[in-house]
Amino acid sequence: MVRDGDFVALFNSIHRVMKAEKELKARGLPILLIPAPRALQTECGLAIRYAATERVAVEDALAEGGVEPVELYVKRDEEYVRIR
């Protein structure tokens, strides 16, 4: 479900990830709540996936909503590269 070049944001609780999803959907941003990829350790097991083209809009919206991810990854060549 995560294509090369996609971003994956992790949050530290189910409530945070659901709040983030609501915040992003309210703005009509094309994101998807997905099971966190197995390669990434998370407490709540969920993540938000978005395309590189939406990165600025998504991350601005999360910052404004006060739900910034605890970790942020980009998928490159089948690997998850941590960028935050």
Add this chain to the structure above:
Amino acid sequence: MKTIDCRNMACPLPVVTVKRALAEAAGEPLEVLLDEGAPRENVSRFATNRGFLVQERSTEQGPVLLISGNPLAAEQPTAKREGATVILIGSDRMGDGPEELGRLLLKNFIITLLDLAATPDRLLFVNSGVFLTTEGSEVLEALEKLGNRGTEVLSCGICLDYFQRKDKLRAGAVTNMFTIAESMLQAGSAVRI
């Protein structure tokens, strides 16, 4: 040897058609005419994953796959799967509790199926479960991927009608109660969500 024409079919119909034809062929080789690109790749991957030998040749009509071998014969007796795995999804949420959490859990269940080594043979969507196969569902991408791996996605016609979503079906096909009942009773493993 039987030949089937799967050209001009929308995904995941080529895989679904080949899956049925292989079951009917009962070990006989099968020749499949396909469109170039995703249909050819999906059918080839599906057959290879199921243990068939896939040989490809190009013709003027497009690529042709020759699928042969009987994967059941190669399996160890202990590894033999008895019948199909069928999952009945009878709601648009998983478990009792807050609606929001239930929807999220079901969505994640479906996406997680993609990570399993053995994907289910059939997913049956009934009652409000049809909201997952129709317009606006967030699992359409996952259902298409499952379809390309050979999972049949079927939605209850009565339910689509009740919710007035017949013209909004975006994954799999419409089915009836006969097929639903038969699938459940004939399945090697039937799971209700």
